[in-house]
Amino acid sequence: MKKALNYLFSCASVVFLLLGNQEAVAQTSHTFALGDSTFMLDSKPFQMISGEMHCARVPKEYWHDRMKMAKAMGLNTIGTYVFWNAHEVVPGKYDFTGNNNIAEFVKAAQQEGLWVVLRPSPYACAEWEFGGYPWWLLKDSTLKVRSKDPQFIGAYTRYINQLAKQLAPLQVTHGGNILMIQIENEYGSYSDDKSYMDLNRKIFRNAGFDGLLFTCDGADQMPKGYLPGYLPAVNGLEDPAQVKQLINKYHNGKGPYYIAEWYPGWFDDWGKKHATVSADESAKKLDKILRAGISINMYMFHGGTTRDFMNGANMNQSNPYAPQVSSYDYDAPLDEAGNATPKYYKFREVITKHLPAGQKLPPVPKNKPSIAISNIKLTGYANVFNYLPKPVIAETPLCFEDLNQAYGFVLYRTTIAKSGLLKLKDLRDFAIVYINGKRIGALDRRLKQDSLLLQNIDKSVTLDILVENNGRINYGPFLTDNRQGITQYVTLNHTVVHNWKMYRLPFTVLQTFKFNSQALKATQPVLYKGTFNLSKVADTYFDMHSFGKGFVFLNGHNLGKYWQIGPQQTLYVPASWLKKGKNEIVIFDQLKSGHHELQALDHSILNQNI
Numbered sequence: 001m002k003k004a005l006n007y008l009f010s011c012a013s014v015v016f017l018l019l020g021n022q023e024a025v026a027q028t029s030h031t032f033a034l035g036d037s038t039f040m041l042d043s044k045p046f047q048m049i050s051g052e053m054h055c056a057r058v059p060k061e062y063w064h065d066r067m068k069m070a071k072a073m074g075l076n077t078i079g080t081y082v083f084w085n086a087h088e089v090v091p092g093k094y095d096f097t098g099n100n101n102i103a104e105f106v107k108a109a110q111q112e113g114l115w116v117v118l119r120p121s122p123y124a125c126a127e128w129e130f131g132g133y134p135w136w137l138l139k140d141s142t143l144k145v146r147s148k149d150p151q152f153i154g155a156y157t158r159y160i161n162q163l164a165k166q167l168a169p170l171q172v173t174h175g176g177n178i179l180m181i182q183i184e185n186e187y188g189s190y191s192d193d194k195s196y197m198d199l200n201r202k203i204f205r206n207a208g209f210d211g212l213l214f215t216c217d218g219a220d221q222m223p224k225g226y227l228p229g230y231l232p233a234v235n236g237l238e239d240p241a242q243v244k245q246l247i248n249k250y251h252n253g254k255g256p257y258y259i260a261e262w263y264p265g266w267f268d269d270w271g272k273k274h275a276t277v278s279a280d281e282s283a284k285k286l287d288k289i290l291r292a293g294i295s296i297n298m299y300m301f302h303g304g305t306t307r308d309f310m311n312g313a314n315m316n317q318s319n320p321y322a323p324q325v326s327s328y329d330y331d332a333p334l335d336e337a338g339n340a341t342p343k344y345y346k347f348r349e350v351i352t353k354h355l356p357a358g359q360k361l362p363p364v365p366k367n368k369p370s371i372a373i374s375n376i377k378l379t380g381y382a383n384v385f386n387y388l389p390k391p392v393i394a395e396t397p398l399c400f401e402d403l404n405q406a407y408g409f410v411l412y413r414t415t416i417a418k419s420g421l422l423k424l425k426d427l428r429d430f431a432i433v434y435i436n437g438k439r440i441g442a443l444d445r446r447l448k449q450d451s452l453l454l455q456n457i458d459k460s461v462t463l464d465i466l467v468e469n470n471g472r473i474n475y476g477p478f479l480t481d482n483r484q485g486i487t488q489y490v491t492l493n494h495t496v497v498h499n500w501k502m503y504r505l506p507f508t509v510l511q512t513f514k515f516n517s518q519a520l521k522a523t524q525p526v527l528y529k530g531t532f533n534l535s536k537v538a539d540t541y542f543d544m545h546s547f548g549k550g551f552v553f554l555n556g557h558n559l560g561k562y563w564q565i566g567p568q569q570t571l572y573v574p575a576s577w578l579k580k581g582k583n584e585i586v587i588f589d590q591l592k593s594g595h596h597e598l599q600a601l602d603h604s605i606l607n608q609n610i
Contacts, residue, residue: 032172032179034212034231037255038293039179047293048179048258049351050077050117051301054126055105056086057328058304058338060098061576063105065365066302066338067112072364073333073344074351077179078109079260079297082120084159085134085310089406091155094162103166110170110177117260117297119182120163122156124474127267127324129310130482131474135406138483145480146187148196157203164207171211180212182260186235188217188225190479197227216260219246226250233260235299238285240292259289261299264343265331269314269322270470271446274567274607276331279343283350290354298347303328305336305572308558309407309551312474313429321429321445323471325568326560327606336572336604337539339367368575371538373600376585380515380529383522384505384588385411385437385464387513391501397486398502399428400469408506410485412465419457420493424450428484429470430549432525432590436461439523442591445470454492463497465490466525466590510553510586525550525590530598532585537578540600541570548591555583564591566609570601 031042038045051070058066070078086100096102109116123146124132133145134155143151170176183200201213216233217225219242226232232250237243237259244257264282266275289296306328313323329336333344345364352361388411392403397412424431429445433452443449469484490497515529542552544562552559552571555578559571589595 030172032212034254034256037257039256039258039295045293047290047354048077048115048117048295048297049075049290049354050079050295050297051075051333052079052081052261052297052299053302054081054083054304055102056083056099056310057306058302059574059576060101060104062338062574063108064112066334067109067114068362068365069334069338069340069344070114070301071112072362073301073340073348074355074361075114075301077115077117077297078301079117079299080105080119081124081126081128081132082118082122082163083124083126083128083132084122085128085130085132087163088134088159091134091136092158094159096166102163103170106167106170106176106178114177115172116170116178117180117182118167118178119185120160120167121182121185122159123185125185125312126474127312127328128306128474129312129407130472131312131479135401135472139401139404141401141483146190146196148193148199153199153203157207160203160207164209168208168210171209173211178211180214180231181209182216182233183213183227183230184215184225186217186221186225187215188221188223189476192224194227197225201227201230214258214260222246222250231256231258233258235259235261236263238262238289240289240294243289243294244292257292257294259294259296262286262289262296264298264333264347265300265303267303267328267330268325268567268606270325270563271565271609272322272567273609279341279346282343283346286347287350287353290350298333300328300330300332302334302338303330303332303336305560307560309469309471309561311471311561313471314475315473315478316476320448321473323429323446326562327568327572327604329604329606337368337370337574340364369538370602371536371540371600372602373532373534373540376530376532376598376600378528378530378587378595378597379517381518381520382513382515382527382529383520384513384525384527388503389505389512391503393501395498395500396489396496397500399487400484403485403502403504405504405506407469408508409466409468411503411505412467412486412490413501413503414463414497414499415460416454416457416463416492416497417460418492419455420453422452422454422463423491424465424486425488425490426450426486427467428487430468432466434462434464434466434524437464437522437524468590507551507558507588519594519596521594523593525588526593528587528589528595530585532583534578534580534583537575537580539575540573540578540602541604542573542585543570543599543601543605545569546592547587547595548589550588550590552588553586555579564610567607569605569608572604573600
């Protein structure tokens with residue numbers, strides 16, 4: 001091994017030998033550096049075997065559990081994105097508490113004997129709403145993300161400075177377990193401005209991130225996305241010879257060789273088939289990569305769930321808008337509930353062959369118990385149109401951002417007095433059209449539907465258009481064109497429709513709705529409330545087969561979206577969000593009505609399309 005070059009960081013790093021009470025009982029000094037062909041930990045070659053997981057997608061109560069599973073599979077590192085929009089929902093107000101406590105997440109990894117590769121970017125992609133950017137950046141339609149736009153750079157810098165207060169002390173250079181920090185993310189898929197990339201570097205350095213910095217890109221995009229002088233990692237490339245050749249080319253003929261995203265699974269889009277990747281084939285590829293001495297981060301090791309309204313969407317010049325499902329199971333080694341899959345055990349066998357001499361893996365923890373719950377009665381009903389807030393009035397429709405709304409729904413209301421072709425210019429993303437409260441039809445951006453023929457209208461009627469943000473685009477050239485709702489105007493027979501009332505329905509809380517016991521069969525959107533009692537709690541899965549499209553709250557937690565088109569038909573319920581005794585569920589359905597009960601299964605259904 002040649003002498004390590006580039007960065008050499010001497011540090012005192014606390015290494016935790018995890019006991020039952022998770023107290024630190026030993027302290028060791030560490031160094032971490034780039035060698036000519038491998039990473040160097042304590043001046044010895046270090047092959048990073050990493051797996052990705054995100055604190056926002058895994059209930060905080062289970063962080064340690066999932067990390068124990070990582071250790072038992074043979075991982076020595078956790079890779080993790082940090083989502084800006086999770087930490088700064090409102091400009092200038094930062095949240096690093098609860099499930100957003102990224103510092104505690106990193107410390108949990110250290111307590112479990114795992115290193116961390118930090119990917120704060122702040123653009124993440126990750127099938128996450130707006131790629132991790134906060135929605136309020138879009139309130140100024142002239143602002144350009146991923147650019148040197150002063151407004152963007154100002155907000156970006158303030159956020160990174162706050163993030164650094166949480167995480168800079170946890171770098172290996174300061175005694176922590178963060179080995180490296182990624183700047184930007186797959187920038188080559190978006191643009192090629194090296195001065196912008198260098199500005200990213202300066203922002204991170206000025207904030208206090210003084211450890212190793214690196215970039216990552218797909219193989220074809222690396223020429224545009226890498227930053228000269230810094231380690232370029234590759235995404236999606238599996239052939240060891242090609243990996244080495246590519247990184248050598250853009251890193252002065254040297255390594256280390258790092259696949260920052262290796263895909264043993266894939267994500268799902270609504271309306272498309274469930275994605276799977278062969279466990280046997282993936283295990284063979286993993287063996288080949290590790291045998292070549294290449295470091296790796298498998299994306300994902302454990303995906304978890306994209307809850308609330310935080311799913312993203314893909315779109316490019318040749319493919320239509322494609323929103324992602326709530327489950328982020330990803331066909332990963334660890335499933336959505338944190339249980340080992342056959343893929344997990346095959347990977348464990350491979351990694352065992354490549355362990356340092358004398359090292360043994362801990363036993364694999366048992367899978368978590370799960371329960372079925374039958375006949376959860378839905379006995380409370382609230383017609384959403386009966387509890388509308390005070391409207392915003394304008395001549396033409398306003399988008400979500402101009403209404404100061406992040407996610408959820410907006411009801412657009414006006415009056416018309418004739419039949420004809422109704423057209424919504426640049427609908428984002430799903431709309432249901434009503435005449436005098438009766439549902440006439442739906443429009444879906446996925447299917448490039450933006451028009452509907454209105455018939456038999458010969459007098460003044462109320463036109464309602466309920467519009468849902470189905471997930472802002474998280475990847476590709478349309479990232480900057482991400483405003484939601486009716487983003488331009490509405491025409492009827494090519495004439496612009498004026499005089500709109502707009503009712504904001506973010507559904508962040510549900511206290512404003514009053515439930516009664518009279519069942520509703522109207523085609524308008526309804527909230528259904530029910531309660532059920534448990535003598536014991538365990539993971540379960542709400543079966544949404546009989547419902548249409550909407551979301552589910554359990555004991556105040558938004559579990560995510562469901563949609564009858566699949567492939568996801570269940571919503572994962574973590575045991576930590578259930579209670580012994582009384583539990584409360586609220587279901588919103590905008591497509592089907594007349595629901596009276598709900599079932600919960602002891603397993604997920606992620607592969608059924610209707």
